[in-house]
Amino acid sequence: MEKLRVVLVDDHQVVLAGLKDYLQDGFNIEVVATFATTSELVSFTKANPPDVIITDYNMPNDEVHKDGLRFVDYLVRTFPQVKLLVLTMISNPMIVSALYDAGVAGVVFKQDPLSEVRAALQAIRANIRYYPPSFQSDGRRDEREIFLQQRINSLSPREFEVLRYFVEGKSIAQIAEQLNRSAKTVSLQKNSAMRKLNVESNQELIRFCVGNHIFD
Structure with a gap:
């Protein structure tokens, strides 16, 4: 099985270093690059598209690509061949639902165990959309479905x-x-x-x- 080529994006160097070390520890994953700004990521991906981009939701230091939903939507539209996994502290069902609406392959809450990142990448490798366990719980699922239904209704x-x-x-x-x-x-x-x-x-x-x- 070929290694899954992953790029990491986070404005905290400690997070980047820790996640890179964790993912490359025998999971058949190659972290090909890490970036602290969205502009660096975009420039790299245009020339060297990876299989997966793992990005923080909040990337506040870039005035070109911004952060949040605007940045996520830009990545999905600009690099449709690359799967997008979003890391976030935000568990608001409205925001998370909007991320899936935008076309992300998965969302991982930063407060969940680090093993969830690996689980998400395994799902993405199998071409399955990944939902964090706390968002899939009965209460969360009901909340998400109610919210979507309210929008439609x-x-x-x-x-x-x-x-x-x-x-x-x-x-x-x-x-x-x-x-x-x-x-x-x-x-x-x-x-x-x-x-x-x-x-x-x-x-x-x-x-x-x-x-x-x-x-x-």
Whole structure:
């Protein structure tokens, strides 16, 4: 089995050093690079894409790529062939759900045992999405599903119709013709739906709808 090529990103050198030593200790993993800034990571990945990027959620010292969801979304869109594993102290289900909506392969809470990083990489190697145990517990799962359902239920019937056709690949003009509405009305309804679902781009909207099987 080939070694899994991993890049680490964290603004704390102690975390980088400790995680690198842990992962390279007989787990068939090669840490090919470590970075303390997002700009360094992006430059490296453009020339040398790894199998997995493990990044901290909070990377506050970079004015170009920022941090948080904006940075995660940038990585997913820019390097679709690279799996993304996010490390975070934040266990808020709204934030974690948004990370999965953005397309990450997994989330690991920093307060969980270090062994969870290895478990996450094993799942990613098998092309399985990884969810942290504390987020998969009954209470967390219920909370996550309730939150997602609330977002979906907030859509009006007309907004729901517009999204259904949009996810099928129809343009605003085609949807307007199909529903006998003006293109302006359809565009406003799509934008309203995006705000309710907490997505900021057409790509995020499609990922959210498809990933949560809204129209299956």
